[in-house]
Amino acid sequence: MQRIHRRNHGLEGSAAITWxxxxxIIxxxxxxxxxxxxxxxxxxxxxxxxxxxxxSSGSNQxxxxLGAARAYAIQNNKTVILTFVVSV
Incomplete structure (x- = not known):
């Protein structure tokens, strides 16, 4: 904040100080x-x-x-095919 000290030497005849x-604007x-x-x-x-x-969320999914498919394959002693469906 800038203060400007100015003496008013106008027609009023008083030496008023305005702040x-x-x-x-700068x-x-x-x-x-x-x-x-x-x-x-x-x-x-x-x-x-x-x-x-x-x-990160997508990679966690x-x-x-993959973990669920592996667990299912081990539990059922079957080959599992994992397919990812991408919705756009």
Whole structure:
């Protein structure tokens, strides 16, 4: 925050001191730019995390299906064919 100390030498005849508080347009633009950059970076990382979670979930499902097929084959002393159906 920037304070500007200014003496008013106007037509009023008084030497009033005015304080202006606030942000300059440059400061606001810099902060907005930083916030936009953070939002973009956060969105990218969240997307990557969700893709990683889906991949991990899918691989866990495949491992579970293979384990179940193996257990069934051992228990029943049969050959098992495992088929994956992909829905799009």
């Amino acid at each position: 202006r508080r606030g942000f300059t 400061e606001l633009l810099v902060v907005m730019g930083i916030l936009i950059l953070l939002a973009v970076l956060t969105g990218v990382s969240v997307r990557q995390l969700s893709q990683g979670a889906r991949l 495949v491992i579970a299906a």
